[in-house]
Amino acid sequence: MSHHATPHGLATRLLHADADLGLGTNQPVVAPLAVATTYIQPEPADLAAYLAAARAKHFPQPAHAVVEDAEPAKPYIYSRMANPTLDRVEAVLGALEQYFGEGAHAVVYSSGLAAIAAALHHAQPRRVIARLGYHGTLFGMAEVIRGRSGPDANTPCAVVPLETALAGGAPLPGDVLVVESPSNPWGGLPNLPALAAWVKQTEGTTLIVDATLAPPPLQNILGVKGVDLVVHSATKYLGGHSDLLGGTVVARSRAVAETLRRERTFLGAVPGNLEAWLLLRSLRTVHLRVPAQAKTATQLATWLQSVVNGEITLLAGTVTKVHHASVTYFDEVPDSDDPAAPAPSSVARALFPTEQWSPVLSVELGSKAAARALPHLVSYGRAATSLGGVESLLEWRYQQDPKGVPDTLVRVSIGLEDFEDLKADWTRALLAAKDVAEAVVAETDAE
Ligand SMILES: *Cc1c(COP(=O)(O)O)cnc(C)c1O
Numbered sequence: 254m255s256h257h258a259t260p261h262g263l264a265t266r267l268l269h270a271d272a273d274l275g276l277g278t279n280q281p282v283v284a285p286l287a288v289a290t291t292y293i294q295p296e297p298a299d300l301a302a303y304l305a306a307a308r309a310k311h312f313p314q315p316a317h318a319v320v321e322d323a324e325p326a327k328p329y330i331y332s333r334m335a336n337p338t339l340d341r342v343e344a345v346l347g348a349l350e351q352y353f354g355e356g357a358h359a360v361v362y363s364s365g366l367a368a369i370a371a372a373l374h375h376a377q378p379r380r381v382i383a384r385l386g387y388h389g390t391l392f393g394m395a396e397v398i399r400g401r402s403g404p405d406a407n408t409p410c411a412v413v414p415l416e417t418a419l420a421g422g423a424p425l426p427g428d429v430l431v432v433e434s435p436s437n438p439w440g441g442l443p444n445l446p447a448l449a450a451w452v453k454q455t456e457g458t459t460l461i462v463d464a465t466l467a468p469p470p471l472q473n474i475l476g477v478k479g480v481d482l483v484v485h486s487a488t489k490y491l492g493g494h495s496d497l498l499g500g501t502v503v504a505r506s507r508a509v510a511e512t513l514r515r516e517r518t519f520l521g522a523v524p525g526n527l528e529a530w531l532l533l534r535s536l537r538t539v540h541l542r543v544p545a546q547a548k549t550a551t552q553l554a555t556w557l558q559s560v561v562n563g564e565i566t567l568l569a570g571t572v573t574k575v576h577h578a579s580v581t582y583f584d585e586v587p588d589s590d591d592p593a594a595p596a597p598s599s600v601a602r603a604l605f606p607t608e609q610w611s612p613v614l615s616v617e618l619g620s621k622a623a624a625r626a627l628p629h630l631v632s633y634g635r636a637a638t639s640l641g642g643v644e645s646l647l648e649w650r651y652q653q654d655p656k657g658v659p660d661t662l663v664r665v666s667i668g669l670e671d672f673e674d675l676k677a678d679w680t681r682a683l684l685a686a687k688d689v690a691e692a693v694v695a696e697t698d699a700e
Pocket of ligand 1: 364366387390433463465466487488489
């Protein structure tokens with residue numbers, strides 16, 4: 254279909270010699286990165302009529318869900334507004350979020366904090382009420398709301414701790430409550446139904462839940478009435494390979510998701526094309542990776558709790574506390590409608606219907622020196638911040654968050670290693686960390 258004359262200048266030819274191999278409306282301006290090793294073959298032409306008839310008889314419903322109220326396809330104009338990879342990521346992430354029911358629509362951002370900033374921008378807070386473990390969100394929120402006006406024109410919008418807001422009685426219009434479920438790094442679960450009931454006493458309030466530490470198919474946050482928006486750092490479990498930054502806001506309606514996308518166009522917080530592509534790759538296996546990681550986390554937490562209980566003489570005193578829902582909910586936590594209380598067992602079980610908890614756990618060790626040493630001593634894990642990768646990641650969390658955690662705490666994100674190998678590795682590493690701590694004490698005593 255060469256409708257133009259063949260150019261003779263080399264420069265022109267270098268730019269346009271492949272024009273017939275992929276230009277056209279809605280086609281990208283530059284060559285897309287095609288990494289597939291295999292290609293879909295055409296149907297045998299002589300069988301076309303028989304294939305169509307057999308298909309109509311045996312496959313009346315196509316394998317993929319037909320979205321009844323889908324928007325008609327929009328032309329692609331500029332990748333900050335919409336692009337083919339982003340559309341595919343959002344379709345697949347929406348399907349993951351719909352695991353527990355219809356009515357979940359994912360909008361993707363350039364990072365978890367960009368997603369939280371977008372959710373706050375959407376909610377237009379007059380006051381932000383927070384119960385957070387992740388220090389970055391707290392600092393980020395203060396930046397986002399800087400200069401906004403608070404409950405009345407003379408007060409600035411502020412971040413208020415949940416306890417303070419609860420003590421003040423009913424919430425105020427424009428209050429935005431942001432909580433983590435589970436909390437980073439403690440793994441605690443807030444009493445979401447009670448929090449939702451409290452915040453929704455007042456009209457014009459918003460409840461945002463950061464579910465980064467346990468995405469679907471582990472946790473059904475939208476099952477809690479009153480939750481408006483769910484956010485995840487896709488950098489963690491959704492991405493899952495420690496190779497991309499991303500985030501998502503999940504809305505209950507297509508209309509809210511469309512508004513978030515419109516706002517994202519102007520906030521500019523779309524992921525880069527490569528990151529969106531990597532995230533799409535990752536989402537193909539999230540339902541296999543994350544429950545497997547969660548299962549191993551429970552096995553390791555249970556074993557570490559037996560160390561705390563003194564059942565493993567060799568390791569006595571090395572671990573003093575394990576923070577993981579499998580430990581918290583080993584005994585029944587009684588029902589409560591106190592919004593400040595941790596989730597009772599009934600709430601926790603409803604949130605985690607597959608009975609796998611988060612793949613993140615935290616341990617407190619016998620000393621600060623042991624906690625600093627352990628991440629560097631394990632063989633099957635990396636001493637690094639972040640979480641959610643296929644390889645286990647361990648971090649002496651005090652380094653990132655000295656105000657929030659004790660200096661004996663190690664946060665662990667469990668990867669896809671075999672549990673028996675982790676157990677043997679941790680046995681060696683806990684003993685080695687104890688040696689390091691004793692050597693540090695001996696040296697200090699000698700000084
Ligand atoms: C990592 C993390 C974030 C921030 O996500 P980024 O992708 O790093 O911006 C927010 N919330 C929680 C709970 C996190 O663990």
